[in-house]
Amino acid sequence: MMPPAADLPRDTARPRVLIAGREGQLARALLPAFEAAGWSAIALGRPALDLAAPAGEIIATVARHRFDLLVNAAAYTAVDRAEDEPEAAMAVNRDGAAALAAAALEQGAPILHVSTDYVFDGRKGAPYTEDDTTAPLGAYGRSKLAGEQAVLAANPRAAILRTSWVCSATGHNFVRTMLRLARERDEVAVVDDQRGAPTFAEDLAAAILRMADTLAWADREAEPFGIFHLSGAPDTTWHGFAAAIFAGAAARGHRVPRLRAIPTSAYPTRAARPADSRLAGSRIAEVYGIARPDWRPALERCLDALIGPPVRARIAASAA
Numbered sequence: 001m002m003p004p005a006a007d008l009p010r011d012t013a014r015p016r017v018l019i020a021g022r023e024g025q026l027a028r029a030l031l032p033a034f035e036a037a038g039w040s041a042i043a044l045g046r047p048a049l050d051l052a053a054p055a056g057e058i059i060a061t062v063a064r065h066r067f068d069l070l071v072n073a074a075a076y077t078a079v080d081r082a083e084d085e086p087e088a089a090m091a092v093n094r095d096g097a098a099a100l101a102a103a104a105l106e107q108g109a110p111i112l113h114v115s116t117d118y119v120f121d122g123r124k125g126a127p128y129t130e131d132d133t134t135a136p137l138g139a140y141g142r143s144k145l146a147g148e149q150a151v152l153a154a155n156p157r158a159a160i161l162r163t164s165w166v167c168s169a170t171g172h173n174f175v176r177t178m179l180r181l182a183r184e185r186d187e188v189a190v191v192d193d194q195r196g197a198p199t200f201a202e203d204l205a206a207a208i209l210r211m212a213d214t215l216a217w218a219d220r221e222a223e224p225f226g227i228f229h230l231s232g233a234p235d236t237t238w239h240g241f242a243a244a245i246f247a248g249a250a251a252r253g254h255r256v257p258r259l260r261a262i263p264t265s266a267y268p269t270r271a272a273r274p275a276d277s278r279l280a281g282s283r284i285a286e287v288y289g290i291a292r293p294d295w296r297p298a299l300e301r302c303l304d305a306l307i308g309p310p311v312r313a314r315i316a317a318s319a320a
């Protein structure tokens with residue numbers, strides 16, 4: 001029988017990671033990625049670790065574990081709901097994240113904290129670099145920006161990884177929403193004037209794992225800390241992404257709806273989204289040698305998991 005997570009050996013030669021978040025898209029990709037790479041990995045989700053709890057409680061919970069790196073994959077991610085409860089978003093995304101950073105520091109460990117393209121207003125007209133001015137449009141983006149600042153202030157060995165449009169075969173995301181709408185409707189209208197890039201959780205987890213090997217052992221003056229951007233490639237629009245999803249569904253023998261391009265003005269949401277939040281990935285490429293992952297093969301794998309392989313592959317498999 002496996003020992004309970006808290007009892008994982010502490011004096012092992014294997015590096016140890018504590019992942020904040022357990023059921024989210026990224027957390028679910030991180031745990032197997034770290035384990036497959038030989039790390040001792042523990043993922044803590046609610047109720048064991050509640051980032052809305054007082055800082056002292058969070059620090060005490062984290063202090064029960066020994067680790068070489070803490071990765072924060074938990075967040076208040078309800079972008080529209082955050083407009084109605086900004087304090088709840090701040091409690092998790094700023095105060096909870098800051099408590100995690102402080103808890104890591106207590107053990108002399110670094111923290112890798114995941115953030116978002118929504119810290120930008122999308123008006124630059126070119127891919128954002130890490131030095132660009134932030135100007136979030138909504139409560140979620142403000143809470144994530146405040147979280148970045150709080151994490152950097154709380155732990156000198158902090159890396160912030162901003163990403164965008166996270167998808168996976170589990171959880172709430174655009175791929176699953178499009179597949180549901182494809183079943184329900186004859187026509188689907190998707191905004192064509194918001195630019196950015198999908199990032200699949202498995203690709204993000206692979207990048208984080210690569211960063212982790214360096215981060216866990218780097219000292220505070222080293223290059224690997226600070227802010228990094230990583231999203232999938234190539235950049236597209238939500239409409240372009242929907243077209244790729246429907247093409248993949250059609251290749252798998254699914255009926256797909258007509259896809260109509262609409263402007264953001266025709267699809268009002270509670271929170272404003274940046275019109276162009278493309279992220280430049282040059283710093284992470286230089287410091288870590290990590291290239292922007294192509295989201296298209298990851299989409300294929302995601303569709304395989306959700307609705308099975310393409311028809312051609314099924315025919316070939318049954319003929320073999």
Ligand SMILES: NC(=O)c1ccc[n+]([C@@H]2O[C@H](COP(=O)([O-])OP(=O)(O)OC[C@H]3O[C@@H](n4cnc5c(N)ncnc54)[C@H](OP(=O)(O)O)[C@@H]3O)[C@@H](O)[C@H]2O)c1
Pocket residue numbers: 021022023024025026027045046049050051052053072073074075076077092114115116117144163164165166167171172
């Ligand atoms: N999703 C995106 O499109 C997107 C885009 C850019 C950046 N990001 C960032 O990427 C990171 C990972 O996002 P994701 O897509 O994996 O998010 P997700 O699927 O929505 O998962 C969020 C996780 O955070 C946990 N969480 C929420 N409130 C919490 C609390 N009070 N205490 C402890 N855990 C709490 C949730 O726990 P429960 O399972 O208990 O609800 C869930 O496991 C986040 O930092 C997010 O801001 C996401």
